[in-house]
Every structure is written in structure tokens, then in C-alpha cells.
Amino acid sequence: xxxxxxxxxxxxxxxxxxxxxxxxxxxxxxxxxxxxxxxxxxxxxxxxxxxxxxxxxxxxxxxxxxxxxxxxxxxxxxxxxxxxxxxxxxxxxxxxxxxxxxxxxxxxxxxxxxxxxxxxxxxxxxxxxxxxxxxxxxxxxxxxxxxxxxxxxxxxxxxxxxxxxxxxxxxxxxxxxxxxxxxxxxxxxxxxxxxxxxxxxxxxxxxxxxxxxxxxxxxxxxxxxxxxxxxxxxxxxxxxxxxxxxxxxxxxxxxxxxxxxxxxxxxxxxxxxxxxxxxxxxxxxxxxxxxxxxxxxxxxxxxxxxxxxxxxxxxxxxxxxxxxxxxxxxxxxxxxxxxxxxxxxxxxxxxxxxxxxxxxxxxxxxxxxxxxxxxxxxxxx
Amino acid sequence: xxxxxxxxxxxxxxxxxxxxxxxxxxxxxxxxxxxxxxxxxxxxxxxxxxxxxxxxxxxxxxxxxxxxxxxxxxxxxxxxxxxxxxxxxxxxxxxxxxxxxxxxxxxxxxxxxxxxxxxxxxxxxxxxxxxxxxx
Numbered sequence: 001x002x003x004x005x006x007x008x009x010x011x012x013x014x015x016x017x018x019x020x021x022x023x024x025x026x027x028x029x030x031x032x033x034x035x036x037x038x039x040x041x042x043x044x045x046x047x048x049x050x051x052x053x054x055x056x057x058x059x060x061x062x063x064x065x066x067x068x069x070x071x072x073x074x075x076x077x078x079x080x081x082x083x084x085x086x087x088x089x090x091x092x093x094x095x096x097x098x099x100x101x102x103x104x105x106x107x108x109x110x111x112x113x114x115x116x117x118x119x120x121x122x123x124x125x126x127x128x129x130x131x132x133x134x135x136x137x138x139x140x141x142x143x144x145x146x147x148x149x150x151x152x153x154x155x156x157x158x159x160x161x162x163x164x165x166x167x168x169x170x171x172x173x174x175x176x177x178x179x180x181x182x183x184x185x186x187x188x189x190x191x192x193x194x195x196x197x198x199x200x201x202x203x204x205x206x207x208x209x210x211x212x213x214x215x216x217x218x219x220x221x222x223x224x225x226x227x228x229x230x231x232x233x234x235x236x237x238x239x240x241x242x243x244x245x246x247x248x249x250x251x252x253x254x255x256x257x258x259x260x261x262x263x264x265x266x267x268x269x270x271x272x273x274x275x276x277x278x279x280x281x282x283x284x285x286x287x288x289x290x291x292x293x294x295x296x297x298x299x300x301x302x303x304x305x306x307x308x309x310x311x312x313x314x315x316x317x318x319x320x321x322x323x324x325x326x327x328x329x330x331x332x333x334x335x336x337x338x339x340x341x342x343x344x345x346x347x348x349x350x351x352x353x354x355x356x357x358x359x360x361x362x363x364x365x366x367x368x369x370x371x372x373x374x375x376x377x378x379x380x381x
Numbered sequence: 382x383x384x385x386x387x388x389x390x391x392x393x394x395x396x397x398x399x400x401x402x403x404x405x406x407x408x409x410x411x412x413x414x415x416x417x418x419x420x421x422x423x424x425x426x427x428x429x430x431x432x433x434x435x436x437x438x439x440x441x442x443x444x445x446x447x448x449x450x451x452x453x454x455x456x457x458x459x460x461x462x463x464x465x466x467x468x469x470x471x472x473x474x475x476x477x478x479x480x481x482x483x484x485x486x487x488x489x490x491x492x493x494x495x496x497x498x499x500x501x502x503x504x505x506x507x508x509x510x511x512x513x514x515x516x
Contacts, residue, residue, distance in 0.1 A: 113429075132384070142429070
């Protein structure tokens with residue numbers, strides 16, 4: 001069975017049910033039931049018309065549960081009504097689903113879970129496994145999210161920016177367990193880009209593709225991090241890079257710059273350099289300046305300090321760093337790197353060790369500990 | 382979306398406000414305390430924030446390898462060990478502020494006299510996974 005096909009059909013099947021008059025929460029449950037049924041039945045008995053099959057099964061499920069409700073609530077008019085079939089603008093419906101699942105009234109984790117289920121077609125179990133929480137917890141998170149958006153009209157236009165933030169969160173989660181969330185985020189962003197013509201959607205898709213292209217080179221076989229400068233560029237996925245660059249160029253040409261396009265531009269400049277030494281750091285600093293104007297984020301200014309260190313030398317980088325709050329995450333790690341480049345190995349080793357202590361995740365902590373150990377070993381020789 | 386560990390100590394944490402040892406509570410007070418913990422966990426499951434909860438026996442042993450082909454060496458329990466974990470709860474929440482809020486609620490579980498214990502809970506963030514775009 002083709003699970004990718006099954007999942008790609010999810011939003012349009014859900015949209016059919018909603019269009020026929022089902023409320024979003026009930027329709028979403030019915031589609032989820034149909035997906036689980038398809039996973040069970042299709043391998044032995046593949047349908048000729050997968051979407052038609054899903055719509056039929058989901059609609060039947062919806063009617064069953066609506067009847068059960070109606071028996072309780074005496075609300076039989078909707079149930080007896082025959083569905084009004086017929087073609088409809090599926091693309092717009094998909095877009096509405098994105099808006100609904102990323103609605104600003106949802107917390108980020110609820111929006112992520114609802115998007116993965118209702119738009120992504122993942123089962124509650126798969127989402128729970130990916131985020132390392134019990135299935136019962138994830139089921140509750142999703143049903144609360146649906147209750148939260150239950151009053152939102154399905155045809156209300158939403159904000160693209162909120163959708164992009166949700167997809168960016170999914171992408172950044174990477175992959176844990178069986179589910180590749182980065183690949184899923186790319187699929188969902190690609191589908192969104194097909195539904196709406198918006199330069200920041202294109203910018204995010206380009207950014208994801210450019211980062212994803214380096215994934216194989218980013219970790220050593222033992223799982224440790226490989227810094228950008230030391231990556232085997234032969235292992236970068238050139239097809240992904242080419243696609244990302246092309247999408248980015250088309251977006252930039254429209255002259256409506258946003259933060260994802262600017263981030264993608266930086267990723268593209270890295271991807272473009274045949275060797276680390278040939279990286280165009282001057283242009284990267286310019287893009288960071290642009291990004292700082294767009295977002296005013298301290299993390300951006302921290303990354304800018306690294307780029308300044310490469311473009312104008314470590315002293316200039318340290319000067320840029322001195323202007324920033326040293327309680328910023330990764331501030332110490334950046335200071336360690338710049339001091340090493342400046343030749344102060346003792347100070348760098350001490351700062352790497354300190355940065356390792358503060359690292360927010362295991363891979364970074366191990367990486368920074370190794371950096372400290374490497375410098376300490378060199379100094380002792 | 383971050384996981385936090387709420388650690389409850391038998392000893393090693395600063396003294397609670399309502400600091401009467403459990404063996405001096407009435408049986409009803411103990412039941413009320415247990416019920417509060419169960420209700421709290423059930424509520425977090427309902428909000429989609431519950432991950433895990435476990436209680437630990439107060440006495441444990443220390444174990445270490447004694448080299449290949451030899452059985453591990455055990456030692457303890459050490460009565461003088463300063464820090465003793467009583468149990469934990471793992472939560473998955475949207476922010477540090479939310480984690481603090483929940484730890485505060487858990488700390489208010491009822492103790493002697495039915496009054497909140499106001500015990501100190503240790504709040505520790507999990508080391509997360511590497512984020513793709515912070516290369």
C-alpha cells in the first residue's frame with residue numbers, strides 16, 4: 001500500500017465531509033477512522049479509486065456517529081439528508097484546513113498535532129510516537145485542539161504566517177522514531193505552496209529543502225554532529241539544493257522579502273560554496289542584516305556575529321558578540337568558537353566546556369564537550 | 382513543546398511549609414493526598430500534557446561493574462545519602478512558565494490537617510533533540 005498517497009488524500013477527503021455539512025471535529029474523527037481502516041484493508045484489497053473509497057468509508061463513519069448522537073439529541077434532520085456530491089475547489093479547501101489547524105487560538109503544540117493529523121493524515125499513534133508522549137495524551141491534545149477551533153468558521157481566511165510557524169516547528173523537530181517529521185514538513189509545505197501563491201511559503205519550502213539537502217552530511221556514523229565547515233559536501237543532495245535555489249530565486253524576484261526567504265538565502269549561499277573556504281561570508285552578513293531588520297531576533301544577531309567573524313576576522317566577530325546579551329542561548333558556544341579562531345585556545349576550551357554545560361540538547365552537548373577535549377588535548381601535547 | 386521532569390524528594394529538598402511527615406497524618410489525609418496526585422495526573426492527561434509518573438521505593442542499592450567475567454558489586458543502602466528521590470512526573474508543555482505553574486499546583490497537594498504541603502519540587506528540563514535549522 002502506498003501510505004504517502006493515502007496521506008496526501010487526507011485533506012481533500014476531510015474537505016468533502018465538511019462541505020457535505022459535517023462539523024469539522026466529527027468529520028476529522030471519521031476520516032481518521034477511515035485512514036486506520038485503509039491501512040488495515042488496502043494491502044490485501046487495494047481500491048480502484050482510493051479517494052472515493054476513503055470518502056465513502058469516512059462518510060459512513062460520520063453518519064454512524066451522527067446517528068448515535070441524534071438518537072441522544074433528537075437531531076435527525078442532518079442525518080437523513082442525502083449528501084450533495086459534485087466537484088468542488090479542492091485546493092481552496094486544503095488551504096482552509098491549514099488555516100484552521102494553525103489557528104491563533106491554539107497553542108503551538110496543539111496546532112502542530114492537529115495539523116499533522118487533519119492535514120498530514122498521520123494517526124494519533126504515529127504523532128504520539130514522534131513526540132515521545134503516550135497515545136492517550138496525544139489523543140486528548142488533539143481533541144482539545146478540535147474543541148478550541150470548533151467555533152471557527154471553515155471559510156474564514158487565516159494568516160499564512162501562523163501556518164508557516166507551525167510547519168517550521170514540525171520541520172525543526174527532525175526525526176525521532178519511525179516518522180521523519182522533516183520530510184513530512186516538506187511534503188506539507190509543498191502542498192501548501194501548491195494551494196497558495198505566497199513568496200514566504202516559497203521561502204520556507206526553499207529553506208527546508210536547502211537544510212534537508214545537508215542532512216546526510218550533518219551527522220557522523222556514530223551520531224555525532226558534523227559542523228558545516230567540516231561536512232563532506234559530496235554527500236549534500238544536489239537535486240534538493242537545485243530545487244531550493246530555484247524556488248527561492250522565483251520568490252525573491254517578486255520583491256516581497258520576508259524572514260523565511262532571507263533565511264533561505266543564507267542557506268543557499270552555504271549550499272553554493274564548493275568548499276567551506278569559498279563561502280561568501282560578506283554576502284551572508286548582508287543577509288543577516290536584512291534578517292535582523294525583518295525580525296529583530298537576538299538569535300539572528302548571534303548568528304550574524306559568527307558570520308562577521310568569518311567575513312572580517314574573529315576580533316570583529318567578538319566585537320559584534322560583545323554588544324549582545326550573554327544570557328542568550330548558544331552565546332557561550334559562539335564566544336568559544338571565535339576565541340579559538342582568534343588563537344586563544346585556553347579561553348576557548350574553557351568556554352566550550354561551559355557551553356556544553358548549558359547546551360539544550362544531547363547532540364550539541366556532546367559536540368561542545370568534544371571541542372573542549374580537542375583543545376585541551378592539543379594544549380597538553 | 383518541551384519535556385520537564387518534576388522531581389519529588391524524600392530528602393535533599395528544602396523543608397516544606399506544611400512539614401509533618403506522612404506517617405503522622407491520618408489515613409484519610411493520606412488518601413486525600415493520593416487522590417490529589419491521581420486527579421492531577423488525570424487532568425494533565427486531559428490537557429494533553431502528561432507523559433509519565435512513577436514513585437520510587439526509598440531504599441536502593443548502588444551497583445558497579447567489577448570487571449569482565451565477575452559479578453557486579455553492590456553496596457548500600459547508605460543512610461547518610463543526602464539526596465533521595467521519592468518519585469517523578471514527566472510533563473510535555475508549551476513553555477517553561479507552564480511547567481512552573483504545574484509544578485506549583487502539584488506542590489500544593491494536601492498533607493497534614495488537609496492543608497497544602499507546599500513542598501519544594503525540583504523542575505528539570507529534558508535535553509531535547511537537535512533542531513534541524515540550528516546547525
